[in-house]
Amino acid sequence: xxxxxxxxxxxxxxxxxxxxxxxxxxxxxxxxxxxxxxxxxxxxxxxxxxxxxxxxxxxxxxxxxxxxxxxxxxxxxxxxxxxxxxxxxxxxxxxxxxxxxxxxxxxxxxxxxxxxxxxxxxxxxxxxxxxxxxxx
Amino acid sequence: xxxxxxxxxxxxxxxxxxxxxxxxxxxxxxxxxxxxxxxxxxxxxxxxxxxxxxxxxxxxxxxxxxxxxxxxxxxxxxxxxxxxxxxxxxxxxxxxxxxxxxxxxxxxxxxxxxxxxxxxxxxxxxxxxxxxxxxxxxxxxxxxxxxxxxxxxxxxxxxxxxxxxxxxxxxxxxxxxxxxxxxxxxxxxxxxxxxxxxxxxxxxxxxxxxxxxxxxxxxxxxxxxxxxxxxxxxxxxxxxxxxxxxxxxxxxxxxxxxxxxxxxxxxxxxxxxxxxxxxxxxxxxxxxxxxxxxx
Numbered sequence: 523x524x525x526x527x528x529x530x531x532x533x534x535x536x537x538x539x540x541x542x543x544x545x546x547x548x549x550x551x552x553x554x555x556x557x558x559x560x561x562x563x564x565x566x567x568x569x570x571x572x573x574x575x576x577x578x579x580x581x582x583x584x585x586x587x588x589x590x591x592x593x594x595x596x597x598x599x600x601x602x603x604x605x606x607x608x609x610x611x612x613x614x615x616x617x618x619x620x621x622x623x624x625x626x627x628x629x630x631x632x633x634x635x636x637x638x639x640x641x642x643x644x645x646x647x648x649x650x651x652x653x654x655x656x657x658x
Numbered sequence: 659x660x661x662x663x664x665x666x667x668x669x670x671x672x673x674x675x676x677x678x679x680x681x682x683x684x685x686x687x688x689x690x691x692x693x694x695x696x697x698x699x700x701x702x703x704x705x706x707x708x709x710x711x712x713x714x715x716x717x718x719x720x721x722x723x724x725x726x727x728x729x730x731x732x733x734x735x736x737x738x739x740x741x742x743x744x745x746x747x748x749x750x751x752x753x754x755x756x757x758x759x760x761x762x763x764x765x766x767x768x769x770x771x772x773x774x775x776x777x778x779x780x781x782x783x784x785x786x787x788x789x790x791x792x793x794x795x796x797x798x799x800x801x802x803x804x805x806x807x808x809x810x811x812x813x814x815x816x817x818x819x820x821x822x823x824x825x826x827x828x829x830x831x832x833x834x835x836x837x838x839x840x841x842x843x844x845x846x847x848x849x850x851x852x853x854x855x856x857x858x859x860x861x862x863x864x865x866x867x868x869x870x871x872x873x874x875x876x877x878x879x880x881x882x883x884x885x886x887x888x889x890x891x892x893x894x895x896x897x898x899x900x901x902x903x904x905x906x907x908x909x910x911x912x913x914x915x916x917x918x919x920x921x922x923x924x925x926x927x928x929x930x931x932x933x934x935x936x937x938x939x940x941x942x943x944x945x946x947x948x949x950x951x952x953x
Binding site for chain 1: 696706714869878889892
């Protein structure tokens with residue numbers, strides 16, 4: 523019975539974001555999506571900016587993970603996120619405002635022929651958070 | 659009796675000072691708790707990080723990353739003193755700066771070039787005034803350090819270390835031992851010491867497992883190590899923030915206590931003066947009455 527589920531923990535440098543059991547967790551690694559189920563082989567991989575889906579029984583939990591690491595071993599999954607937010611904790615208005623501000627910044631930068639890597643990363647973060655927030 | 663009146667206004671002024679220091683003491687007390695719980699909250703991440711690093715390092719072998727590599731010759735050293743943005747916290751900042759200066763002397767004695775990355779307004783101001791070589795100053799931090807702030811500090815030194823323009827980095831911060839004790843601590847940030855990321859198993863309780871790495875172990879190590887440096891810096895910032903509140907609480911408690919004592923002394927003086935005046939007035943009246951009777 524103990525092996526039918528895995529233990530999932532999402533930790534950021536500032537706090538523990540999520541901790542609980544799961545049947546399956548789907549994360550976006552830098553090489554593509556990967557689903558972790560109980561008894562998965564021990565693995566370590568960096569994560570891209572993206573959503574994390576935690577399936578437990580009939581319940582689903584969405585987490586916006588803004589870069590970080592995934593480690594699985596001994597039936598315990600640990601996500602070391604640079605930053606992470608549960609879908610229902612995301613401040614949609616703030617993310618939306620950020621998205622608009624960044625889009626404008628990028629449009630201006632493009633007009634003047636500049637590259638703005640940081641703004642683009644920031645925009646993608648805002649987009650991920652919005653997408654995750656709408657699911658929760 | 660203008661002097662008595664002056665004392666009276668002095669008492670009032672000390673009283674209002676005491677009210678301020680007392681408030682600051684209470685605010686600091688509340689903030690210590692919150693800062694402390696933030697340190698606690700950050701611990702799982704740090705422990706897990708070392709855990710994963712451990713496993714990766716075993717896999718790839720030691721010394722296979724620029725941040726682990728000890729430069730052949732140590733010529734340029736960077737010291738990061740973590741101070742506060744605000745004063746009124748006793749010897750908090752001076753302890754750090756004195757420690758940093760001690761390292762400075764030690765390193766320059768060996769013919770090395772030493773420069774500073776100042777964290778906190780107090781440290782930046784002092785170092786600039788003393789004429790040290792400052793590479794950067796981070797003074798916009800709040801007392802709730804975030805990962806992003808830590809990254810800002812760490813990224814710069816990591817980059818310089820990888821380029822080879824610096825060979826060693828120390829971070830000096832107040833370690834929060836308890837609300838009553840903060841210990842200035844020096845930590846070698848770069849190169850990362852081997853024993854820091856390996857052999858930590860007893861502490862974490864985990865057994866070493868052969869992981870699969872995606873895309874591969876070297877890539878994972880390259881991604882992980884700079885992040886590790888960030889977490890070490892973040893921890894130093896958090897420890898320092900908690901220590902600052904603790905130091906301020908003690909400083910403010912002392913200030914409140916001495917204000918109380920001062921008020922007591924002044925009040926005593928004032929009462930005596932008032933008494934003396936009354937006694938004198940009575941003596942004068944009695945003297946006057948006696949003179950009249952005799953006349």
